[in-house]
Amino acid sequence: MLLDIFIPKKKIQFTVAKDKKKLTDSVSRSVLKAISWRIVGTMDTMLIAYLITGTLSQALSIGFIEWGTKMILYFFHERAWNTLHWGRKHNS
Numbered sequence: 444m445l446l447d448i449f450i451p452k453k454k455i456q457f458t459v460a461k462d463k464k465k466l467t468d469s470v471s472r473s474v475l476k477a478i479s480w481r482i483v484g485t486m487d488t489m490l491i492a493y494l495i496t497g498t499l500s501q502a503l504s505i506g507f508i509e510w511g512t513k514m515i516l517y518f519f520h521e522r523a524w525n526t527l528h529w530g531r532k533h534n535s
Contacts, residue, residue, distance in 0.1 A: 481514040
């Protein structure tokens with residue numbers, strides 16, 4: 444299966460990070476990641492909206508509406524993933 448390429452065959456354990464200083468991003472880093480990702484995502488949305496509608500004003504309207512909602516959703520998604528230890532390695 445395709446996932447076998449990315450997931451090792453050993454038992455996967457989902458654990459909550461115990462040492463938050465070593466395993467988590469700061470809130471400000473998560474906010475900056477959310478903003479930078481939304482710039483890319485919104486540009487993509489506006490391009491697709493323009494190709495579908497053929498109207499720049501509608502494409503911009505769609506892009507700006509989704510900008511705020513998806514940035515907020517991404518921030519909380521990022522913070523939730525930040526609590527999981529799975530898939531992280533200590534830099535020794």
